[in-house]
Amino acid sequence: MSAQRRVTVTSPQTRLAHARRRYRGPWRPTTLDPVEAPFAVALYRRQRRRAVVAMMTAFALVFGLPLVLALSPWLGELRLFDVPVSWLAVMVLPFPSMTLLAFWHLRRAEEEESAVEKNVSHEENR
Numbered sequence: 001m002s003a004q005r006r007v008t009v010t011s012p013q014t015r016l017a018h019a020r021r022r023y024r025g026p027w028r029p030t031t032l033d034p035v036e037a038p039f040a041v042a043l044y045r046r047q048r049r050r051a052v053v054a055m056m057t058a059f060a061l062v063f064g065l066p067l068v069l070a071l072s073p074w075l076g077e078l079r080l081f082d083v084p085v086s087w088l089a090v091m092v093l094p095f096p097s098m099t100l101l102a103f104w105h106l107r108r109a110e111e112e113e114s115a116v117e118k119n120v121s122h123e124e125n126r
Helices: 012-023 037-071 085-092 094-124
Strands: none
Touching: 037 085, 037 094
């Protein structure tokens, strides 16, 4: 056997990624303006409260629906288009409900952010 030198084969993207990582400076979190800090903390708390409400609602939906169906056996006998209503409830209700819940949460979070932006700009103009 001939003693050939081994060559490392890598993707060009890998070399670019390694090069990019070397040239970047250390990551530092952004510092808030002292005027904006209390607004940011208040916004974080309000959005966290809304997120907890959304998560608890999703939890109640996902785990409450089987409980309702277990406590209401007559829904298994009731049929709509020759399909038991209990099956339809499991197949049709959860995902559209969670989608609506996500849109509700997103809209409320955006409203909170725009309200805080107005307050911050109002405080800066003083």
